Amino acid sequence: MLANYAPILIFLVVATGLGLVLLALGFALGGGQKDAEKLSPYECGFEAFEDTRMRFDVRYYLVAILFIIFDLEIAFLFPWAVSLDTIGLFGLVAMGIFLAVLIVGFIYEWRKGALEWD
Amino acid sequence: MSALLTYVDELLVGLGVPAPLPYVVVTGIKIVVVLLPLILSVAYFTYWERKIIGWIQHRLGPNRVGWNGVLQPFADVIKMLFKEIVVPANSNRFLFLLAPLVSLVTAFSVWAVVPFSETFVIAEIDAGLLYVLALTSLGVYGVIIAGWASNSKYAFLGAMRSAAQIVAYEIAMGFALVGVLMAGGSLKLGDIVLAQQGTSLLSWFFIPLFPLFLVYFISGLAETNRAPFDVAEGESEIVAGFHVEYGGIAFGLFFLAEYANMILITALTVLFFLGGWLSPFAGIAGLEGTWLAQSGFHWLAAKMVFFMFCFLWVRATFPRYRYDQIMRLGWKVFLPITIIWIFVEGVLVALEVGPWAV
Numbered sequence: 001m002l003a004n005y006a007p008i009l010i011f012l013v014v015a016t017g018l019g020l021v022l023l024a025l026g027f028a029l030g031g032g033q034k035d036a037e038k039l040s041p042y043e044c045g046f047e048a049f050e051d052t053r054m055r056f057d058v059r060y061y062l063v064a065i066l067f068i069i070f071d072l073e074i075a076f077l078f079p080w081a082v083s084l085d086t087i088g089l090f091g092l093v094a095m096g097i098f099l100a101v102l103i104v105g106f107i108y109e110w111r112k113g114a115l116e117w118d
Numbered sequence: 119m120s121a122l123l124t125y126v127d128e129l130l131v132g133l134g135v136p137a138p139l140p141y142v143v144v145t146g147i148k149i150v151v152v153l154l155p156l157i158l159s160v161a162y163f164t165y166w167e168r169k170i171i172g173w174i175q176h177r178l179g180p181n182r183v184g185w186n187g188v189l190q191p192f193a194d195v196i197k198m199l200f201k202e203i204v205v206p207a208n209s210n211r212f213l214f215l216l217a218p219l220v221s222l223v224t225a226f227s228v229w230a231v232v233p234f235s236e237t238f239v240i241a242e243i244d245a246g247l248l249y250v251l252a253l254t255s256l257g258v259y260g261v262i263i264a265g266w267a268s269n270s271k272y273a274f275l276g277a278m279r280s281a282a283q284i285v286a287y288e289i290a291m292g293f294a295l296v297g298v299l300m301a302g303g304s305l306k307l308g309d310i311v312l313a314q315q316g317t318s319l320l321s322w323f324f325i326p327l328f329p330l331f332l333v334y335f336i337s338g339l340a341e342t343n344r345a346p347f348d349v350a351e352g353e354s355e356i357v358a359g360f361h362v363e364y365g366g367i368a369f370g371l372f373f374l375a376e377y378a379n380m381i382l383i384t385a386l387t388v389l390f391f392l393g394g395w396l397s398p399f400a401g402i403a404g405l406e407g408t409w410l411a412q413s414g415f416h417w418l419a420a421k422m423v424f425f426m427f428c429f430l431w432v433r434a435t436f437p438r439y440r441y442d443q444i445m446r447l448g449w450k451v452f453l454p455i456t457i458i459w460i461f462v463e464g465v466l467v468a469l470e471v472g473p474w475a476v
Binding site for chain 2 (some may be wrong): 006007008011012014015016018020022023025032040041042053056059060064066071074077081089092103110115116117
């Protein structure tokens with residue numbers, strides 16, 4: 001059972017190795033001279049005005065929260081969808097009720113404007 | 119292929135190589151057999167992209183390096199290898215170099231569970247689809263880390279946009295996949311394809327799941343930050359987005375990951391909705407026994423090539439969406455469509471019609 005996952009581990013190792021080799025090659029062959037101007041962050045050729053670690057729009061945070069809710073919902077739906085032919089009509093109706101509750105929440109969100117971007 | 123692998127396995131065991139090593143070698147060969155063509159496809163996908171967009175815009179595209187420019191991708195790779203990797207002064211050096219690696223490893227590792235034919239798949243795990251979703255979600259970290267570690271405003275803005283967009287469309291994609299699971303009845307990608315096996319191409323899932331098929335493919339465009347959803351890169355607004363500070367092969371790794379992800383989306387679309395390696399001509403009189411009616415890798419490849427062309431076609435045809443329009447499409451259009459279709463499927467299951475007929 002777990003042995004089925006062994007190729008994935010090997011695959012991860014191979015992929016990481018490939019990435020590291022490419023990066024190492026890039027550093028070895030790239031060369032080049034460093035100076036303060038070259039190492040400064042790009043900002044249309046100006047001197048950087050302020051640090052980048054600044055405040056950002058709260059809507060991104062909101063999207064992240066919504067994502068967690070819906071992703072959990074999907075995580076619930078996966079095992080349900082796979083076992084559809086064994087749980088029968090009861091399973092279908094139960095999930096219908098579960099989804100209906102979540103849809104009420106979704107409509108609330110929508111009406112509150114949590115999905116607006118301007 | 120499998121005969122060769124068994125031969126290598128027996129040879130190594132015969133030579134007295136200790137237990138797990140022959141297995142590792144054989145798996146390693148399989149991985150190379152997948153990765154090498156994948157990297158070559160990425161290379162030629164970029165060449166093809168430039169050619170096709172050139173033709174659509176009445177240009178020639180690359181035509182200098184080699185015959186009609188066929189060596190262009192190799193010239194690009196060599197150029198990228200010899201370019202300097204600049205690590206900006208204010209960046210987090212470790213995270214800055216980790217980000218492209220994360221992108222590449224997640225983009226490549228997904229291929230471990232993709233079945234290329236009925237017999238060839240590297241890791242035949244039961245939770246294949248879950249693994250695919252997990253790794254494509256992890257891919258977001260590459261973007262976020264890159265944008266954060268660069269400590270550059272454009273990179274930061276690009277990363278935020280890109281992450282929010284990927285996350286939003288992942289929801290629509292996940293719901294579309296729930297629909298596929300309801301029809302396929304298994305998380306194993308190979309079983310989902312086999313569930314579509316029937317008399318002809320009419321038993322493929324794109325007919326009962328047509329809205330989900332469209333939502334999945336368009337979400338795939340958005341997931342990979344492709345035109346018309348490429349505001350995360352938006353050359354004319356935020357220069358290049360999250361990888362603006364990356365040069366040389368560090369950028370190359372992002373590039374490789376992005377294109378590998380695009381090819382993956384085409385592969386998954388074909389596997390979930392278009393019968394994977396199954397032949398569309400199976401069961402047609404007069405074609406039995408020919409390669410046309412035979413299922414196999416050639417059909418998977420042919421279908422994938424078509425969708426890869428669609429990626430380029432869409433890029434050359436449609437203007438870019440505005441960011442608020444992208445988010446609206448994801449949350450307010452695709453999400454309701456998928457939820458409604460799950461309900462429709464539920465009713466179909468209860469009534470036992472379509473693929474659920476007993």
